[in-house]
Amino acid sequence: MSTIDQAAPAADTPKSVPGHVIYRRVLAERTSYALAAAGIAVGPQLDDSVLSYLASGGLAAGTIAWLYAKTKDPDQGLDVITRAQRSIPFLTAAGTYLANLITPGFNWWEVLAPAAWAGLMGWMAPLTRSAGLVLELTEHQEQLADGGPREPVTYEEFLAAKWAHATGGETRLVSVQPYRADRPDFEAVIVAQAGKAVPNYTETQLAAAFDFPLGTVALRPVQGSGPGRMRVVARPTTEDTERAAEGLRGLWETAVCRPGGAAPGVQLVDYRAEAHRIVLLVASPAGKEIRLPHTAICSAFGIDDPSRLVIETDGIRMGVVSVYKTNPLMKVRKATVEDLTMDSKGRITIGICHDGKPARMRLWDPSQGALRGITAGVTGAGKSVLQNLILAAEKRSGVVSWVGDVQGGMSLPEAEGRVDWFAKGPVETLIMLTVAHAVMKYRERISNEMGRGDFALGKPWPLINITLDEINRLLSHPDEDMRKLAAYLIADIQKTGRKVGIGIRLAVQSLHLKDLGDDDAIRQQGKVGALFLMRTASSSTKEMGLDGIAPTGFQMENIPARIYENGQIEALFSGKDDEDGESTAGMAYMFLDGRAKFMRTFFAQKVDGVYPDLIELYGEDPVTGLTDGEAKVAAGAAELYTLRHSNPFADCDTLAQAFGGAKKSAGASAQSEQSDTDGDDDGGGEAAALFDAPFGAPFGAEAEPGEEPGLQDQIYTLLADGPMSLKDLREALPGFQPSSVSNACTQLKAKGLAKPVKRGVWQRDN
Incomplete structure (x- = not known):
């Protein structure tokens, strides 16, 4: 048998094979054409000896001889067209190779011609086509080809067929909508014959029709339709939240949107059930602003923890109501460095929103400052x-x-x-x-x-x-x-x-x-x-x-001091602390x-x-401070900025206590000279001197009749009897903060009226 016969076995009758077999054969044939094209393009450039001419010419001559011999022998079982189809790739490949050998030098078409040959042969796949392969049909496809009964091929068709078989065809199951692809739960509409009502099926009949557990299939009316159409809801495996979602739809219609309800006229457009949350999409009638009273809706749903219900609106007529099994923010994680790293928009993450999304805020706004x-x-x-x-x-x-x-x-x-x-x-x-x-x-x-x-x-x-x-x-x-x-x-x-x-x-x-x-x-x-x-x-x-600032229709209930996993009322009833x-x-x-x-x-x-x-x-990195220019801003600000870490007035409640004099007008301005401080000075003396004129009366000013002398005056008087410790001075001046007494001593030193004898002990400097 020739090489061509070995490449594609003869078959008098079509051979049925699976689809993947045909696919693999076509892929192998097209790959061989690509490899052959590379050889046709490169071979003549590397070897133009007599052997190359004999090999390529012999392949062409042998193929023609084989084709001629097959046309003379009708017993082979293949007609002339099929045999010619098999010879096409061999004759064209040999011809292209010979053309490249005969042409001297290198020309652009010597690469284009093999590529075009491979593309044409790959598209035709003549060897696979001539093999007589036929796609093998499945049992189901054979039944359809023979005009036999058609079996359902989708889950929706399967459910409709089961319903028709169970009810004898008196009603039809249409508009089947599975809840999840991996579960059998679904919702559909039952349609009766024209002029008839849907029978009042019992829970047992409904469960038996789909072979679902008893009590997991129920009938519901179709809003806007008569008794000829009913909605069937089947939930044999879905979570409690989805059953609750169905209950919430009924609650919304009966307790919220009806006249006199919590939010009259606000319709439930759609809902989605998640693991711990039910999301309701609602809308007010056209031309009406949305109003969703938080407390009233909590009451309608029987929710005693207002933080379990979150209302968000667009401020016009649409809103989203989220109902949670338990408070969604009962437990949150700790912050990380990544959370507190500012992004290019100036944002950081400071917590978690109720829906699990990060709660972001800006440290600054690149567009606003x-x-x-x-x-x-x-x-x-x-x-x-x-x-x-x-x-x-x-x-x-x-x-x-x-x-x-x-x-x-x-x-x-x-x-x-x-x-x-x-x-x-x-x-x-x-x-x-x-x-x-x-x-x-x-x-x-x-x-x-x-x-x-x-x-x-x-x-x-x-x-x-x-x-x-x-x-x-x-x-x-x-x-x-x-x-x-x-x-x-x-x-x-x-x-x-x-x-x-x-x-x-x-x-x-x-x-x-x-x-x-x-x-x-x-x-x-x-x-x-x-x-x-x-x-x-x-x-x-x-x-x-x-x-x-609140969006239109938004209402916020106060956040309680504590929340309970099963609700506050249950905790009160059970006597929990x-x-x-x-x-x-x-x-x-x-x-x-x-x-x-x-x-x-x-x-x-x-x-x-x-x-x-x-x-x-x-972190341990140093803090960022003002620039040098800013730190030297104004006559008084520079000195005050340098004292920012000493907290000289932490215990002072008033400026009078801080600077020891009667307050003058806040619009007055003056400045005192600075003086060096010793180890007892906590830095308050310089700041006090700066503010002595704006807020405190100058030392030595006579007090008005009936007015108590300033703190500095009183300290100066006490020091007339000799050195005194800060402790004794503070005990003698109980009406002033301890830090104010220390600051007043420092101010007296700056004015050359007092000096420290040793740490914590002061006397007059005269």
């Missing part, structure tokens, strides 16, 4: 953890962080020594704001000279973010001058600091105007940036925070870019009054 913000929440709501997360992120991102802890350093002790300026108490916080205002004016002046109207990070200044914790204590301070000055400085920085890279955040317990210096601008400007509403003590604080619940510290509604997000900050464990996890997140 520095940002403002307010965090409102009662003690224990989680403000300190949130502020520490932000401050740690700022330190790692090269931001200059200034912190005013009006509670004397007790609110954010983790930040002390880890930010550029940690001011303790109302006086130091006011001094820090004064310096910040001076730096802002300096940046404004330089920006005007440069012709710039915005802020670029690091060009030429770093971003400064000021965090003021428990600022209500300063803005509602009984000292009118301090209160007014603080309100002015904060409001002015809020209004104009953005364009020069100075942002300011307030952490408060109350948003009432009386607690914000009677300045509505402070509240309104703070809400322009990031607003965090945590657990608050009154509904008025919540409403003040939402006013002007309050401590058995989970604290909601860190839960908040975050308002950014016109959207409200229910979230919780990352978890942090307090140990011995501090958060070691948060301290670790600050």
Whole structure:
């Protein structure tokens, strides 16, 4: 038998083979053409000897002879056309090879011709076609070819066939929609014959029709249709949340959207069941604003933990209602360095949203500059953890962080020594704001000279973010001058600091105007940036925070102090202690870019009054400070900035206590000369001298009739009897803070009226 006969065995009758056999043969044939084409192109360039001519010519001549012989022998079982089909690749390959051999040198077509030959032969696949292979049919396909019964080939068709077989064809199962591809659960519509109603099938009949467990198949009416159409819901394996979703659809129709319900007219458009959450897509009627009262919907669904139901709207007519088995934020993880690393858009991750997405906020906005913000929440709501997360992120991102802890350093002790300026108490916080205002004016002046109207990070200044914790204590301070000055400085920085890279955040317990210096601008400007509403003590604080920024139709319920896995009412009924619940510290509604997000900050464990996890997140790198030019801003600001780590006025509640004199007008200005200090001086003397004229009466001034002498005068009088220790001086002056007595002694030294005998002991210097 010839080579050609071996390549493709003769077959008088078609041979049935599976589809993959035909595919493999065609692939092998096309691969051989590609390899042969490479040989046809390269071979003539490497060897043009007589043997090459004889081999290629012999192949062509042998093929022609074979074809001629086969046409003379009809007993072979193949007609002339089939034999010619087999000879095509051999004759054309030999002809192309001979043409390349005969042509002297190298021509471009000597490569193109073999490639074209391989492409044509691959498309024709003449050897496989001439083999007489036929695709083998399956048993099912043979039945269809013979006109036999057609078996269902999809799950939907299978269910429809089972229903028809079980009911005898009196109704049809249409619009079958499986819930998940890997489970048998589905929803469909049963259609009766024209003019007839769907029979009242029992649960047993429905379960038997699909061979599902009893009680897992139920009939429901089709909204807008008569008794001739019914909806069948089959859930033999899906989770409880999906069964609950079906129940919620019914609850929505009967208790929410009906007239007199929780949200009349708001229709349930679609819903989705997840492992621990059911998501409802709802919409108000066209032309109506969406209104979704949180408490009323919780009541309709029988939810006693309002944090298990989260409402979000587009502010027009669409909304998403998320219903959770348990509070989705009951447990959250700890923060990582990656979370607190600022991205190119100025964002960091500070927690987790209710739907599992990261809760992100901006340290600054590349398109707007520095940002403002307010965090409102009662003690224990989680403000300190949130502020520490932000401050740690700022330190790692090269931001200059200034912190005013009006509670004397007790609110954010983790930040002390880890930010550029940690001011303790109302006086130091006011001094820090004064310096910040001076730096802002300096940046404004330089920006005007440069012709710039915005802020670029690091060009030429770093971003400064000021965090003021428990600022209500300063803005509602009984000292009118301090209160007014603080309100002015904060409001002015809020209004104009953005364009020069100075942002300011307030952490408060109350948003009432009386607690914000009677300045509505402070509240309104703070809400322009990031607003965090945590657990608050009154509904008025919540409403003040939402006013002007909450999306239309949004309603927020106050976050409870504790949440319980099985609900608060069950805990009360079972007699559990309050401590058995989970604290909601860190839960908040975050308002950014016109959207409200229910979230919780990352978890942090307090140990011995501090958060070691948060301290670790600050890292060991040095903090970022002001540039040299900024540190020399104004006559008084430079000296105050150099004293920022000494906390000279941490125990002072008023400027009178800090600087020992009767307060003068806040608009007065003067400056005292600095003097060197010894080991007993804590740095307060220089700062006190700077503020002696603006806020304190000059030493030696006569007191008005009936007015008590200033602190310096009283100390100077006490020292007339000889040296006295600071301890004795403080005991003799119980009406003043201990640090104020120490500062007054330093001021007396600067004026040449007193000097330290030894550490902690003072006498007159005369």
